[in-house]
Amino acid sequence: MTGDIAETLETAFRAALDFRARARDLPPRPVASFDELKARFDIPLAQLGRDPARVIGELVAAAEPGLVINTGPNFFGWVMGASHHAGVAADWLTSVWGQNAGIYRTAPSAAVAEKIAGQWILDLLDLPPESSVGFASGATTASLICLIVARDKMLAAAGWPIRENGVFGAPPVRIILGEEAHSTIFAALGYLGFGERNIVRVAVDDQGRMRADDLAFRLAGTVGPKIVIAQAGHINSGAFDPLLRVAELAKERGAWLHIDGAFGLWARAAPNLKTLCKGAELADSWSVDGHKWLQAPYDCAFAIVRDGQAHEDALKIAASYLDKAPEGAHNPSSLVLELSRRARGFAVWALLQTLGRAGVEEMVTRHCRCARALRDRLINEPGIAILNDVVLNQLAIAFGDGATPEAQARLTEDVVAAVQKENRSYVGPATWKGRRIMRVSVISGETEEANIDILAETTLAAWRRIRPNSPSTTGDAASGMR
Numbered sequence: 478m479t480g481d482i483a484e485t486l487e488t489a490f491r492a493a494l495d496f497r498a499r500a501r502d503l504p505p506r507p508v509a510s511f512d513e514l515k516a517r518f519d520i521p522l523a524q525l526g527r528d529p530a531r532v533i534g535e536l537v538a539a540a541e542p543g544l545v546i547n548t549g550p551n552f553f554g555w556v557m558g559a560s561h562h563a564g565v566a567a568d569w570l571t572s573v574w575g576q577n578a579g580i581y582r583t584a585p586s587a588a589v590a591e592k593i594a595g596q597w598i599l600d601l602l603d604l605p606p607e608s609s610v611g612f613a614s615g616a617t618t619a620s621l622i623c624l625i626v627a628r629d630k631m632l633a634a635a636g637w638p639i640r641e642n643g644v645f646g647a648p649p650v651r652i653i654l655g656e657e658a659h660s661t662i663f664a665a666l667g668y669l670g671f672g673e674r675n676i677v678r679v680a681v682d683d684q685g686r687m688r689a690d691d692l693a694f695r696l697a698g699t700v701g702p703k704i705v706i707a708q709a710g711h712i713n714s715g716a717f718d719p720l721l722r723v724a725e726l727a728k729e730r731g732a733w734l735h736i737d738g739a740f741g742l743w744a745r746a747a748p749n750l751k752t753l754c755k756g757a758e759l760a761d762s763w764s765v766d767g768h769k770w771l772q773a774p775y776d777c778a779f780a781i782v783r784d785g786q787a788h789e790d791a792l793k794i795a796a797s798y799l800d801k802a803p804e805g806a807h808n809p810s811s812l813v814l815e816l817s818r819r820a821r822g823f824a825v826w827a828l829l830q831t832l833g834r835a836g837v838e839e840m841v842t843r844h845c846r847c848a849r850a851l852r853d854r855l856i857n858e859p860g861i862a863i864l865n866d867v868v869l870n871q872l873a874i875a876f877g878d879g880a881t882p883e884a885q886a887r888l889t890e891d892v893v894a895a896v897q898k899e900n901r902s903y904v905g906p907a908t909w910k911g912r913r914i915m916r917v918s919v920i921s922g923e924t925e926e927a928n929i930d931i932l933a934e935t936t937l938a939a940w941r942r943i944r945p946n947s948p949s950t951t952g953d954a955a956s957g958m959r
């Protein structure tokens with residue numbers, strides 16, 4: 478190998494320390510344009526090998542202007558964790574050790590770390606301890622994994638062994654879900670071969686929660702194998718489907734119940750929030766991210782299935798050179814969609830030990846408290862409407878309340894753009910129930926009240942500048958107020 482290993486790793490180490498030391502105060506939104514970034518990366522492919530320490534130095538210089546600072550506490554965009562340094566340190570070692578966590582024999586320590594960390598996850602989330610836990614790349618793939626198991630089990634129960642018969646010509650399986658299920662659930666269903674005709678949408682309330690009465694009605698009208706998909710933590714409102722009732726209804730009708738709890742399922746780690754997802758423990762499978770509320774480095778999620786044997790039957794890969802794991806151990810790849818794979822368990826193991834139960838509870842509780850504090854700062858301001866109940870960490874905020882829908886959309890876009898431009902906090906726009914909103918997700922590890930103060934100040938200042946009748950307002954949006 479070319480280059481000095483110590484110098485190469487030390488270059489990365491110094492750059493990492495420098496970056497993390499500054500991340501707390503860096504503007505959260507990168508300002509470099511695509512063309513600027515392209516110019517930095519687009520150097521000629523080296524003909525001869527080069528000194529890796531120099532290359533790493535150049536990588537740092539090229540990448541930094543285009544880094545989104547979601548590792549800092551002023552980031553409220555999408556729903557993204559901040560890669561806690563304990564997980565990052567373990568993740569560095571994961572790369573250094575270079576383990577292929579496909580099967581037990583290729584990476585025994587990685588397999589055991591996943592096994593133990595998986596049990597801790599079940600314990601923290603208070604899910605059935607006998608469940609199997611696949612360490613997946615994100616909630617999208619975790620849901621896909623769980624739904625593969627669900628589909629196979631439901632078809633098997635209908636007398637259709639899928640490994641022999643395949644999906645074509647199988648009895649139709651109906652998918653029953655809330656109208657506002659996350660977009661990645663629809664993507665996973667598409668990958669699995671379910672189209673619109675197989676999907677039954679249940680009406681939702683003003684918070685995006687599945688209506689239990691409509692679910693009962695839809696279930697009663699659906700014959701054959703069924704999978705119900707519920708949600709713990711709506712992307713815009715943070716709301717939870719009425720999980721206890723959903724679980725009872727699914728059970729009565731013999732349906733598999735999967736819960737997409739990408740971030741919301743972490744409410745179960747905080748006793749004062751746990752009632753929000755009462756009944757989640759009754760489901761058959763769950764998907765939850767590690768790289769959101771747990772702050773695990775990207776990428777990391779958990780595909781959890783109550784029936785561990787069904788999980789393995791649906792996903793295992795058989796080949797003469799892929800040995801069975803020794804008694805009591807497992808092959809991690811038999812629970813996910815990859816054979817060769819990253820050893821995600823090391824980072825989760827280190828992170829859970831570092832935070833402890835109390836640390837996870839404190840963080841989740843603090844973020845939810847911060848979300849309520851932001852609501853309280855904004856709610857009395859004329860023209861601002863908080864569209865959700867703020868039961869968790871998400872806020873859906875509309876500006877120009879009382880204006881025409883077009884003017885509201887423009888005013889909201891303008892406020893989001895102004896906050897982004899000021900670049901002390903990061904928030905993004907979304908559309909919910911036909912209204913343009915500023916969506917705020919309080920989920921970045923170190924976020925605390927002081928960061929909420931900054932966001933509240935910049936948002937209020939932007940709104941007071943932009944709102945109709947303010948001295949600086951010109952243009953169409955103002956005339957849209959009614």
Ligand SMILES: Cc1ncc(COP(=O)(O)O)c(C=O)c1O
Pocket residue numbers: 555556614615616617618659661662710711712737738739740766778
């Ligand atoms: C409810 C819900 N489900 C699924 C996902 C997808 O998660 P990932 O990006 O980890 O695949 C998200 C992402 O925000 C989400 O909020």
